[in-house]
Amino acid sequence: MIRPATPADIPAIHTLIRELADYEKALKEAKATQEQLQEALFGPHPAAYAHVATDSTDTVIGYAIWFLTFSTWRGVHGIYLEDLYVRPAARGAGHGKALLTELARICDDRGYQRLEWSVLNWNTPAITFYESLDAHPQTEWTTYRLTDEALTRAARTPTR
Template identity: 75%
Template sequence: MIRSATPDDVPEIHAMVRELAEYEKALPEARATVDQLREALFGERPAAFAHMAVDDEDGSPLGFALWFLNFSTWRGVHGIYLEDLYVRPARRGGGHGKALLTELARICVERGYERLEWSVLNWNEPSIAFYRSLGARPQDEWTVYRLTDEALTTLGATKEGSR
């Protein structure tokens, strides 16, 4: 079963974020706290949204999708950027990841959004094969760039940026 996340789900979402970071060999980079996630998802001005895959019988969390709106200047409408899609290893292969993506695609269609986008690590062949099986295609002509930590702080402190 897929449902919208609730504030009570935040500790489990946090735990799964950490599980995902460990799988992606980046656990030290996963510094978000439960409180930060709660604020982002359910604060006064939510910046992100989440859906849960839960067991039909006991409601236990099996996976989650955390996403936010983006905007295409070329299409003139919003889209969804999927930040994280995760299904616990013991429950993979049961259709939960597809069900989560199906729900996000449904939201896009219902709201007139024209894109559902996400990133995947180049070495994550099982996920790449899964996404391709759904009809998703890589955007090979684009390279993601990111500023974080010292580089972000340095650029943000530059006087030229305040004009």
């Protein structure tokens, strides 16, 4: 079953985020706390949204965290999928596809024209899955990121 996450799902989502970070060989970078997730997803000004996949006992076995984007070219919102993760033991049963289908439905219902996400180049199981859904890589774009000390330096650089 796919449903919107609730505040009661925060501990499970937090655990799954750490599992995903471990899988992606970046556990040390996964610093988000349950309190931060609570604020981001359910605070007075939500920055993101979440859906969960549950098994027959309503145990959370997967999640999708997403947020709205805006296309200046299309003039409408889209969805950026930050994370999609299903526990290894639950893979192959359609939970990942159901989570993506739910986000595609939200796009369609609301008139959003894009559903986008990133995938690590070495994650061939995910790439194969996404391509089976007829998703296409955007190879002409390169993602750049400022974090930590580089972000602080950029913020403090004089503009003149």
